[in-house]
Amino acid sequence: MKQIVLLLLLSLSMAVNASVGDSGMNGRASNPNDYGLSLVHPAPMADSLSRRGTNGYLIVTTDKYSTAVAKFIRWKTIQGFNCLVLKKPSWTDYDEVLSEIKKTYDSFAPKYLLIFGDNEDVPSTHYACNHAKEYFGVPYFLSDVPYTTLSSPLHILRPDMIHGRISVSNEYEAGVVVDKIINYERYPVEGEEFYNTSTHYTVPEDVMDANGDGIQNDYFLLNSELIRNYMMGWGKTVNREYIYGRTLPTQYMDYCFRQGYLVSEDLPDPSVWQATSASLSEEINKGRFYLLYSGHGGIDGWHGFTVSDVSDLANGNKLPVVYSETCLSGSFGEPSCFAESMLRKEDGGCVGIVAASMTAHFLWNEALNIGMFNSIYPDPGIRAKIGQSDTPQWFLDTRKMDNGEPCYEMGEVLQKGKFKMVEMLGDTAIIDSIMIYMYHYFGDPSMEIYTETPACFDPSIVQNGSTVTVNTSGVDGCKIVLSSLTGDQILVKENADSVDFTDVTFPYTVFISKHNYKPYVMHSVNYLQDENVKYNRDILADSIVVGSGVTSLYESGDVVVNGGKLTLVAKNSIQLKPGFKTNGGKLLVHKGTDYNCPFSYEAPVSVFNGSQMVEEPTKSVDLVSVDGSIYVDGNTLVLKFTNPTDVEVYDMLGRVVYANPNLHQGRVNLNRGIYSVKYGDSVKKIMITEKR
Numbered sequence: 001m002k003q004i005v006l007l008l009l010l011s012l013s014m015a016v017n018a019s020v021g022d023s024g025m026n027g028r029a030s031n032p033n034d035y036g037l038s039l040v041h042p043a044p045m046a047d048s049l050s051r052r053g054t055n056g057y058l059i060v061t062t063d064k065y066s067t068a069v070a071k072f073i074r075w076k077t078i079q080g081f082n083c084l085v086l087k088k089p090s091w092t093d094y095d096e097v098l099s100e101i102k103k104t105y106d107s108f109a110p111k112y113l114l115i116f117g118d119n120e121d122v123p124s125t126h127y128a129c130n131h132a133k134e135y136f137g138v139p140y141f142l143s144d145v146p147y148t149t150l151s152s153p154l155h156i157l158r159p160d161m162i163h164g165r166i167s168v169s170n171e172y173e174a175g176v177v178v179d180k181i182i183n184y185e186r187y188p189v190e191g192e193e194f195y196n197t198s199t200h201y202t203v204p205e206d207v208m209d210a211n212g213d214g215i216q217n218d219y220f221l222l223n224s225e226l227i228r229n230y231m232m233g234w235g236k237t238v239n240r241e242y243i244y245g246r247t248l249p250t251q252y253m254d255y256c257f258r259q260g261y262l263v264s265e266d267l268p269d270p271s272v273w274q275a276t277s278a279s280l281s282e283e284i285n286k287g288r289f290y291l292l293y294s295g296h297g298g299i300d301g302w303h304g305f306t307v308s309d310v311s312d313l314a315n316g317n318k319l320p321v322v323y324s325e326t327c328l329s330g331s332f333g334e335p336s337c338f339a340e341s342m343l344r345k346e347d348g349g350c351v352g353i354v355a356a357s358m359t360a361h362f363l364w365n366e367a368l369n370i371g372m373f374n375s376i377y378p379d380p381g382i383r384a385k386i387g388q389s390d391t392p393q394w395f396l397d398t399r400k401m402d403n404g405e406p407c408y409e410m411g412e413v414l415q416k417g418k419f420k421m422v423e424m425l426g427d428t429a430i431i432d433s434i435m436i437y438m439y440h441y442f443g444d445p446s447m448e449i450y451t452e453t454p455a456c457f458d459p460s461i462v463q464n465g466s467t468v469t470v471n472t473s474g475v476d477g478c479k480i481v482l483s484s485l486t487g488d489q490i491l492v493k494e495n496a497d498s499v500d501f502t503d504v505t506f507p508y509t510v511f512i513s514k515h516n517y518k519p520y521v522m523h524s525v526n527y528l529q530d531e532n533v534k535y536n537r538d539i540l541a542d543s544i545v546v547g548s549g550v551t552s553l554y555e556s557g558d559v560v561v562n563g564g565k566l567t568l569v570a571k572n573s574i575q576l577k578p579g580f581k582t583n584g585g586k587l588l589v590h591k592g593t594d595y596n597c598p599f600s601y602e603a604p605v606s607v608f609n610g611s612q613m614v615e616e617p618t619k620s621v622d623l624v625s626v627d628g629s630i631y632v633d634g635n636t637l638v639l640k641f642t643n644p645t646d647v648e649v650y651d652m653l654g655r656v657v658y659a660n661p662n663l664h665q666g667r668v669n670l671n672r673g674i675y676s677v678k679y680g681d682s683v684k685k686i687m688i689t690e691k692r
Contacts, residue, residue, distance in 0.1 A: 055492060056110030057081040057446065058161070060097060062121045063089050067555055068174035069116055072444075073487070074554075075182045078511050078521060080481035080492040081446070084108055094125045098147060105150050105160065112411065112446050113161040115144055118169050118340070119333045127437055141358030142333045143437040156436050157419050162411040164352075164445030166343070167332045173344045179532075180319060180343075181444045184351040187537055188518055189318050192453045194287040198231065198320075200224045201241040201280055203295030203303040204249060214250035219386060220294040222252045223366035225264055227292065227373055230382045241275035241283055243295075243304055248273065253386075277309045284348075287318030289450060291350070292369070297326030301338035310341045313348035317535040321410060321449050322353040323372065325365040330355025330440055339442045347534070352410050352443025354417075356435075364421060364428075364435040371420030375407045376451065408515055411445020448515060457512050457520040463504075470510055471498040481511040485525070485553065530557030533585060538567040548579025561585030630677055635688050637668040637677070650676045 057076055061069050066087070073083045086100050101113070115122045124142040148159035168174045189195075204221040216222065221242075228238040248268045266272060284291065293302050300306045302324070322342060324330065329338040330353075336344075339355035354372070366386075374381045407413050418436045425432065460471040472478050476497045483490045484505040493499040507525040526541035527550045546568070549556040558579040565586040568574050631638050639647060641664060649658040649668060657675070658668045670688045677684045 055080055055082050055490070056108055057083045057112045057114070058086065058101070058104060058108065058110040059083065059114045059116055060086045060101065060122050061116035062091065063087060064171055065116055065121075065168070065174045067171065068178045070555070071175075072116075072178045072182070075186070076446075077483050077487040077490060078481070078509050079185075079446075079513070079519075080479060080483070080490060080511065081112075082110075082490060083487075084110070091122050094123045094146075097122060098125075101147055102150055110161060113148060113163040114445060115147070115163070115165040116168075116174070118167045120169070124332070141438055142331070143357065144440060145437045156433065157415075157422060159415065162409070162415055162445045164411045164441040164443055165332065166444070167340045167442055168344060169336070176346045177343055177443075180317075180349075180351050181447060183317055183535060183537075184319055184450075185447060186519055186521065187317070187535060188450055188454045189287060190536070194318055195289050195450060195453045196235070197237045197239065197286075197288050198290045198292070199239045199241055199280070199283045199288045200228055200292045200294070201275065201302065201305065202293070203243045205296065214247050216249055216252050218362050219253065219366040220362065221249060221263075221267075222386065223369055224292065224294040225267075226382055226384055227369060229264075230373065230377070234377055239283060239288075240272055241280045242273050243275045244273040275304070277305050280305050281309060281313060284313055284320065285315045285318075287315060288320045290323065291320040292323045293326060294366075294369075295326060297324070297329045297338070299328045299331045299334050299337050301329060301341075302326060307336065307338055307341045310338070310345055310349060313345055315348040319349065319351035322350045322355075323369060324353055324355040325360070325369050327356060327359040330357045330438075330442065332357060332440070332442075339440075343442050352441060352447060352449075354410075354414055354439060354441055356438045357440060358434075358438045360435060360438060361431055364425065364431060367421040367424045368417050368435065368439065371424065372413050372417035374420060375413050375416040376449065378404060378406050408448040408451065409446050410443060410449055411441050411447075413449070414439065414441045450516060452516045454516055454518040456518050459512055459520060461510055461522055463524075466502065466504050468501045468504050468508065468510065469498070470501070470512070472496075472512060475514060475517070478512055478514045478517075481509075481513075483509050483511070485509065485523075485527075527551035527554070528559055529579070530555050531559045533559070533561045533564065533566050535564040536567075537564065538569065540569050542570060543572045543574070544568050544570045545575045545577065546580045547575075547577025550575075550577055561587060630679070630684055630686070632686055632688060633667075635669060635672070637670055637675070637686060637688070639663060639666045639668070639677075639679075641665070641679070645679050648678045650678070 059069060059073070069085060069087070073085070076083050084104065086104060091097050115124075119142060124144050125146050126140045127143045127146075128140045144163055144165055145156055145159070146153065148161045148163050149155050150160045166174070166177050168177055202220055202224040204216050205218045224240075224242075228240070231238050248270065249263050250268060251263050295303050297303065301310070322339075324339060331337045332340060337355075339353045342349045342353050343351075363386075370382050370384070407416055418439065421435065422428075422432050457475060458473050460469075460473060462469045468482060470480050470482070472480070474497065477495050478497060480493045480496055480499050481491065482501040482504060485507045486505075489505040489508075491501050491504075507523065509524070509526075510520075510522045512520040521540060523539075523541035523544075525543045525545070526539055528539060528544065528546045529548055529550050545551075546559050548558045558581060561582040563585050565588055567588045630640075637649065637658075644662045644664050646661045647659065647663045647666075648656055649670075651657050652674050657670065660666060672688050674685065674687050677686060
């Protein structure tokens with residue numbers, strides 16, 4: 001008998017027995033003929049979604065990812081998810097994993113399933129498939145879908161859980177990916193350009209004529225243009241990165257042409273077809289909220305852009321969601337496929353990617369693409385009818401779809417895309433089932449894609465004894481969560497603008513979210529340790545304690561600001577303990593009651609009323625020694641030094657308004673304005689906002 005450990009919200013630990021079954025197939029599922037016939041005109045997905053636990057989140061992983069998983073769970077708990085972990089030193093095979101998921105699901109019934117680790121860590125099923133061999137030339141491929149069809153293997157379009165996989169191979173990669181996902185959700189990119197711009201990378205195939213006749217022989221170009229035109233109708237800028245092979249296009253596939261699909265007027269322009277790996281890298285590095293690829297591909301990546309190009313990306317926190325609807329780019333049984341490389345890339349790459357684990361069919365790819373975009377942007381939806389003349393029953397018809405309400409959580413976007421793919425293609429059950437099993441979302445399946453520049457909350461949070469009242473100040477339809485620091489209390493109010501939380505466990509965190517809003521997170525006490533800050537972050541709390549070992553709840557380690565700006569805003573107190581350092585980043589400390597966002601300050605205005613700026617861009621320092629040395633109190637500059645210090649204060653015109661060559665402590669009354677404070681070899685900017 002094997003032993004497996006269940007961790008519930010990091011506070012419950014129990015051992016259970018796990019039998020290892022022997023199917024005789026090494027964890028392989030049966031032939032998709034057994035599953036495919038139920039896919040024609042399936043019932044609405046709402047039938048299954050209503051059965052799931054709204055906030056349940058199941059994670060399957062191994063011991064080596066404990067630190068990253070713990071950090072991920074802390075964030076999911078703050079968001080209101082009830083997390084449970086199936087973890088052990090190693091998993092033997094698919095049957096063992098499936099057995100434990102089934103046992104857990106019977107009592108927990110989560111909505112989301114996350115496989116954390118690559119296939120060597122948490123084995124997927126080898127999906128044995130004669131039709132895959134017949135149509136695609138491979139005897140089997142990997143799929144996590146069977147982990148989600150616990151009620152019945154026939155329910156591949158109505159699964160019991162929405163799934164995703166964070167496919168990493170070591171602890172360092174795990175930390176990188178978790179940080180990327182949390183930062184994307186918690187600290188969205190600032191600026192409208194990111195959310196209003198996307199890129200389509202397309203490599204059409206015009207090879208039927210040896211000399212190239214300009215008539216397309218696939219749907220790659222048509223699909224890219226249909227989605228591009230639709231997204232432009234939503235006010236987005238969609239940049240083309242297109243490569244052509246033999247000649248410039250003149251029309252789409254001939255049987256689509258007869259349906260009235262003419263090539264766009266500007267496509268024959270040679271300037272449209274100048275994409276290179278360098279130009280695509282430049283596009284990604286500028287920051288695009290999504291990236292779509294249409295063309296042939298493989299384990300190593302896309303035509304003209306592969307794993308080796310991913311390693312050179314430098315888009316930082318400007319992370320797109322990627323749609324890689326091509327063959328094999330999600331083959332997570334390999335050491336490092338393209339999807340894994342994009343997700344694992346530090347300081348760049350993507351925050352999540354849809355990709356296939358085997359060879360895919362291009363017509364189904366295009367249907368899946370359209371289905372996903374219609375799920376996110378359902379009104380009015382992409383309306384098209386395309387098909388294959390040599391197989392008349394294979395026609396993609398989006399005109400008959402009911403797109404319903406928009407969906408933004410990426411795991412569910414993929415699932416609804418699969419559902420709509422079947423709606424569009426009709427009676428093609430065998431290939432439908434294969435396509436459904438091969439496509440995966442690599443990332444957090446509960447993560448919402450930002451589709452507009454996020455707005456900000458300005459809520460009211462009032463504590464009265466053990467009751468905490470939260471009011472969003474007029475923003476309706478919000479998710480409001482109160483969770484205890486240990487995670488043993490999670491109180492959730494959906495679709496609300498206010499709530500009274502009673503019998504609150506202290507200390508606690510309040511979380512407010514709504515689509516295309518920057519999440520509002522306020523802690524009664526926030527402990528920050530073992531953090532590597534690379535981009536702008538803001539921490540709101542009644543009290544903040546920062547250092548390498550300020551709490552036993554998290555793994556100890558230094559807090560280092562390596563880039564961007566860390567803003568600490570507290571009502572009562574901010575404590576900077578040993579182990580807090582800056583190394584090329586900035587710290588902004590603000591004591592007061594102003595929790596408004598965004599926290600963006602343009603140089604030279606680095607601080608505002610009641611604030612204190614500590615800036616050490618070139619070296620690591622222990623900031624405890626300078627905490628409280630210079631700050632603003634109303635219209636007064638307060639100066640406190642351990643040792644007598646030479647101090648000069650200049651106004652915006654460079655005039656000296658105060659000087660003291662031997663100051664220990666002092667207070668200087670100033671008029672409203674911006675000032676430079678020179679003390680020793682250091683200079684700080686301050687701003688006085690109150691009248692003298």
